[in-house]
Amino acid sequence: MATKTAELEAILYAAGDEGVKQADLCQLLSITPSALRELTNGLKNKLAEDLNCGIRLIEVNNLFKLVTDPACSEVISQYFQKDSSKNLSQSALEILAIVAYEQPITRVEIDDIRGVNSSGAIQTLVWRGLVKVDGKKDVPGHPNLYVTTDYFLQYFNYSSLSDLPLIENFTDVYEDNEQLDLFNEKDNQNQEIE
Structure with a gap:
């Protein structure tokens, strides 16, 4: 037994x-x-x-x-041979931050926040398993609602969405033109995990 x-x-x-x-x-x-x-x-x-x-x-x-x-990530990446080992683009990271903090959210709402079309980057995030469609919004046209996935939490080394840095901790203007990186806030390593 x-x-x-x-x-x-x-x-x-x-x-x-x-x-x-x-x-x-x-x-x-x-x-x-x-x-x-x-x-x-x-x-x-x-x-x-x-x-x-x-x-x-x-x-x-x-x-x-x-x-x-994570110590085996290099050989796993070779095994899968996807471009998922490449870094996310700045626009994909922006969209990921918007989805993480505003979910559930539609593509049009993301476009309104960013001021540009986000459909290509959203599809990349869906393909990589960081974002998924989670229902439809009850408005004309019934657009898809996007949310982050459990893989998003795993990828960025968070246990839950409550681990994300609080928005109130950031200002609109960054000293010395520093770039804000919400997903390295916990000093994670962004390893590829299976």
Whole structure:
């Protein structure tokens, strides 16, 4: 008979990139949330301590999933050979910030904020899995509503949207022409993760 740790690992492996919600794991493993916390912390530590293991356990918005170790990002990038390893353009970062802080938001609303057409950059963000369509706005034409994804949180090393820097902490004018980078605020490394 498998241990709860082995069962947890098997469930997360089978779930793949979708991950599994905390409540579902508790139900599947027939354990309490505190027991699950102890179990996930144990598995997280076990994976992190094994230098021969290229897998890590992360939690994003009460969703647990197995991901590749950031130390293996170069070989993973070579495996997938996508341009997703390239940096986002300035316009894509602007749009990502707008979506992150104003979601759900339509493309037209994004265009109004930026003053230029954003459709191409939005499609790039959707393709890269950082933004997704989450319903339609109840107005004539029923435009798509865009929101950030769990992968957005994972990519920028946030656990939830509440970890984003507060807008009130920024001013409209930056001294010495410094450029504001909302997504490096936590000193993250923007690694490519599976």
